[in-house]
Amino acid sequence: MVMFKFLREKIKNWAEKISKHEEEKAEKEIDIEKLSKKADKIKKEVHLEPSLDKQLRGKTIGDSLRSLEEDEPKKEGFFERIKSKIQKVKISEKEFEIYSEELEMLLLENNVALEVSEKIIKELKEKVVGEEFLKKEIEGQIKENLRDIIEEILIEPFSIVDRIRGKTADQAKDPYVILFCGINGTGKTTTIAKIADHLKKNGISCALAASDTFRTAAIEQIKKHGEKLGIKVIAHEYGSDPAAVAFDAIKYAKRNFINCVLIDTAGRMHTAKNLIREIEKIAKVCKPDLKIFVGESITGNDIIEQVKSFDWALNIDGIVLTKADIDEKGGTALSVSYILKKPILYLGTGQEYNKIEVFDKHKFIEKLGL
Amino acid sequence: MLEKLGEVLRKATDRIANAIFLDKNLVDSIVRDLQRALLEADVNVILVKQLTDKIKKSAVDERIKGIEKKEHLIKVLHDELLSLLGETKKLILQKENRIIFLGLYGAGKTTTIAKIGDYFAKRGNKVALIGLDVHRPAAKEQLQQLAEKNKLDCFVNFEEKNALRAWKKFKPQLKDYNLILVDTAGRHTLDKELVNEISTLSKEINPTESILVMPADIGQAAKKQAEEFKNILKITGVIITRMDSTAKGGGALTACAETKAPVYFITTGEKINDIEEFDPKSFLSRLLGMGDLQSLLEKIKSVTDEGKQEKLKKQMEEGRLSLDDVIEQVKSMNSLGGFEKIKSMIPGLGKAKIPENLLENQQAKITKWEHIAKSMTPEEKANPELLKKETSRISRVAKGAGVSASDMRSLLKQYDMLNEMIKSGSSMDINNSGMPSQKQMMKLAKKFGKVKKMRF
Numbered sequence A: 001m002v003m004f005k006f007l008r009e010k011i012k013n014w015a016e017k018i019s020k021h022e023e024e025k026a027e028k029e030i031d032i033e034k035l036s037k038k039a040d041k042i043k044k045e046v047h048l049e050p051s052l053d054k055q056l057r058g059k060t061i062g063d064s065l066r067s068l069e070e071d072e073p074k075k076e077g078f079f080e081r082i083k084s085k086i087q088k089v090k091i092s093e094k095e096f097e098i099y100s101e102e103l104e105m106l107l108l109e110n111n112v113a114l115e116v117s118e119k120i121i122k123e124l125k126e127k128v129v130g131e132e133f134l135k136k137e138i139e140g141q142i143k144e145n146l147r148d149i150i151e152e153i154l155i156e157p158f159s160i161v162d163r164i165r166g167k168t169a170d171q172a173k174d175p176y177v178i179l180f181c182g183i184n185g186t187g188k189t190t191t192i193a194k195i196a197d198h199l200k201k202n203g204i205s206c207a208l209a210a211s212d213t214f215r216t217a218a219i220e221q222i223k224k225h226g227e228k229l230g231i232k233v234i235a236h237e238y239g240s241d242p243a244a245v246a247f248d249a250i251k252y253a254k255r256n257f258i259n260c261v262l263i264d265t266a267g268r269m270h271t272a273k274n275l276i277r278e279i280e281k282i283a284k285v286c287k288p289d290l291k292i293f294v295g296e297s298i299t300g301n302d303i304i305e306q307v308k309s310f311d312w313a314l315n316i317d318g319i320v321l322t323k324a325d326i327d328e329k330g331g332t333a334l335s336v337s338y339i340l341k342k343p344i345l346y347l348g349t350g351q352e353y354n355k356i357e358v359f360d361k362h363k364f365i366e367k368l369g370l
Numbered sequence B: 001m002l003e004k005l006g007e008v009l010r011k012a013t014d015r016i017a018n019a020i021f022l023d024k025n026l027v028d029s030i031v032r033d034l035q036r037a038l039l040e041a042d043v044n045v046i047l048v049k050q051l052t053d054k055i056k057k058s059a060v061d062e063r064i065k066g067i068e069k070k071e072h073l074i075k076v077l078h079d080e081l082l083s084l085l086g087e088t089k090k091l092i093l094q095k096e097n098r099i100i101f102l103g104l105y106g107a108g109k110t111t112t113i114a115k116i117g118d119y120f121a122k123r124g125n126k127v128a129l130i131g132l133d134v135h136r137p138a139a140k141e142q143l144q145q146l147a148e149k150n151k152l153d154c155f156v157n158f159e160e161k162n163a164l165r166a167w168k169k170f171k172p173q174l175k176d177y178n179l180i181l182v183d184t185a186g187r188h189t190l191d192k193e194l195v196n197e198i199s200t201l202s203k204e205i206n207p208t209e210s211i212l213v214m215p216a217d218i219g220q221a222a223k224k225q226a227e228e229f230k231n232i233l234k235i236t237g238v239i240i241t242r243m244d245s246t247a248k249g250g251g252a253l254t255a256c257a258e259t260k261a262p263v264y265f266i267t268t269g270e271k272i273n274d275i276e277e278f279d280p281k282s283f284l285s286r287l288l289g290m291g292d293l294q295s296l297l298e299k300i301k302s303v304t305d306e307g308k309q310e311k312l313k314k315q316m317e318e319g320r321l322s323l324d325d326v327i328e329q330v331k332s333m334n335s336l337g338g339f340e341k342i343k344s345m346i347p348g349l350g351k352a353k354i355p356e357n358l359l360e361n362q363q364a365k366i367t368k369w370e371h372i373a374k375s376m377t378p379e380e381k382a383n384p385e386l387l388k389k390e391t392s393r394i395s396r397v398a399k400g401a402g403v404s405a406s407d408m409r410s411l412l413k414q415y416d417m418l419n420e421m422i423k424s425g426s427s428m429d430i431n432n433s434g435m436p437s438q439k440q441m442m443k444l445a446k447k448f449g450k451v452k453k454m455r456f
Helices: A005-046 A050-058 A061-071 A074-087 A093-109 A112-128 A135-153 A161-168 A188-203 A218-229 A242-255 A275-284 A301-314 A331-340 A363-366 B003-018 B025-042 B043-058 B069-085 B108-120 B139-149 B162-175 B192-207 B222-233 B249-259 B280-287 B293-303 B306-318 B322-333 B338-346 B356-374 B378-382 B385-389 B391-401 B403-423 B438-449
Strands: A087-091 A132-134 A176-181 A207-212 A233-234 A260-267 A290-295 A318-322 A342-346 A356-357 B097-103 B128-129 B154-157 B178-184 B209-215 B238-242 B263-267 B275-277
Touching: A005 A093, A005 A135, A061 B154, A074 A087, A074 B322, A087 A135, A087 A161, A087 B403, A093 A112, A093 B043, A112 A135, A112 A331, A132 A135, A132 A260, A135 A331, A135 A363, A135 B192, A161 A176, A161 A188, A161 B391, A176 A188, A176 A242, A176 A301, A188 A207, A188 A218, A188 A260, A188 A318, A188 A342, A188 A356, A188 B385, A207 A218, A207 A242, A218 A233, A233 A242, A242 A260, A242 A275, A242 B222, A275 A301, A275 B097, A275 B306, A290 A331, A301 A331, A331 A342, A342 B097, A356 B162, A356 B403, B003 B025, B003 B069, B025 B043, B097 B108, B097 B222, B108 B128, B108 B139, B108 B178, B108 B238, B108 B263, B108 B275, B108 B293, B128 B162, B162 B192, B192 B222, B209 B222, B209 B249, B222 B249, B222 B356, B322 B356, B322 B378, B356 B391, B356 B403, B378 B385, B385 B391, B391 B403
Parallel strands: A176 A260, A176 A290, A207 A233, A207 A260, A290 A318, A318 A342, B097 B178, B097 B209, B128 B154, B128 B178, B209 B238, B238 B263
Antiparallel strands: A087 A132, A342 A356, B263 B275
């Protein structure tokens, strides 16, 4: 899978760059130290004028180093000792700002929303600035800090299968109801079919509610999925009340002892207030146990607006990101997790029913190269 | 749509224009705001950096004789934004056209095809829609239903599972059509099988245009997608969908400009006429709050029926309208894509603060008006004054239409206002082209602008 390839490489390069820069800085310090010591020495011996001392200090590192070594090859041990003392480095705020600009650029390039990448950097700054690091470990340390932050952002997904089993075991009658929402064309219907298939394979019976009564051929689409998977689809006419369809589906499930009802809703722009109100009504009528937002993993900054308004209306419990097979950046996953503080449950990775992956937080972080 | 980005851009130009002295601090803070806004609009990071660097540079270094630096800077900003959006290229139809639509899953290909079909059918073309999406369940049904709804001819074969064979079956029936629009399955360029399918299909169809359909909310992946589709599937143009909502389309638009794939259209909603030709200049001017009269006029042209227009013109000249005419007029405004869209196109109105619900409520009122009109006698419709004279009529009609008396009054008020507009001189007369002139539109815009005074 190509996903996240870019981000991983970028983060790696960035961390290497910092450590390299810090190394150079440390070396420079050593050199200056060396130089001034050396200069003092020469001053004593040869009674050099002070101006020359300055000149020496100002000389390029390479030159002075060479001249030093030529002059005094025997005293290396002494210099070595100084070197090891200075190997601990601190990152100042100013320096961090220079690096962070680069880190921000690379986060943005990888589709992390602006708001989120700014926050990540702020957190990293708090962790890194002013801390002392061993020179050799600096790359690893920064990566570790970044990893901690990302680990905090991503929330451990829960298993839908377990939850359904939990509920349906307790109260034998009520089905577990899952409501899907999202904007147009993110793949809600396909995702529902995939999840239904996944649940069925885990021995959980499902019914689908065709509550997308708006889009042309949406009902046919979910019916065809139902036929292929052998799962009952409850549908009304086009233009009928989506909440009523969902309600009927739940009733049907109760009567027939079906464990889980998946409600497909029409794609709606988060800016269309009436439509958002409509989905609020669906939620009110059928009291879903789980409300899932379906988004695309290639969406840019707009994903923030999308999840915010759906969350505001519905209080989202989990996220499914589709089209992850096209995405090689992975930033959207970070963005949604940060904004919603809710887990990503699944990734959609293709057109077939089995192309759905349970989101694995640790694998994701591993793939980032952290 | 695009309001936030537009606001920042407007603010930036205002700040430059109002600055007494352009010092480094000011330029830096303007540049920072710009960067943020563009990045939030998903514009490619590298492009954003280039743009802001250029602005910084021209703010500090460049000096052109005779032009004030501020003006120069605003011009640079405008030009740079324009170059981000790329060049105008219209989809020009030849004698025979075969257009194939490609794109990722769920980008809106099928909906877009219906819109394009409707758009060109209204402009006198004979259009055929061909459904070759053999993969997604119910894709063909969707196309067929859309075609039926909009009275377009559609060719689908529900049994055929092979796109190429399906095309060969349809081919002999397509001789009479001058515009053939082909719907294909959603795909991405990494899927070799689907790429092969398209290559063989392309060979057989020999399309005059291959159009990529791309959603506006796509993020930094836009460039790569545009590039790959262009290289592998030989795209000749792009249509960007979902330009309504908060998505700013920055990613998609700039990616297309960068890869030199011209954007023919943008689509802005679920209704059939939510589609516009894309013109970077007018797009930018709308973004900067300067309105876009050209698109509005173009839209009006496409939705108004010439016969009706003629009749209306006559009545207007006589100086009186019946209630039916008023409602007809308001309805045709609706089919322009609703008030929300008209608002964004009228100069000066984009900036005007209109209470959020006002426009939505307006739409709801119009449906009520229709019911009201249906509950009235022909006599009452022709002379709404009757209602005012005999108020018992109001309560009767209100009962019949299931509305409140205040709804009735608001309709009567609207009617009075329109009539007055017509009577108050020839300001609203319709010029030769059957359309209000630019000047009149401006007047209208002004009237709209004073929303407080104008109670619907």
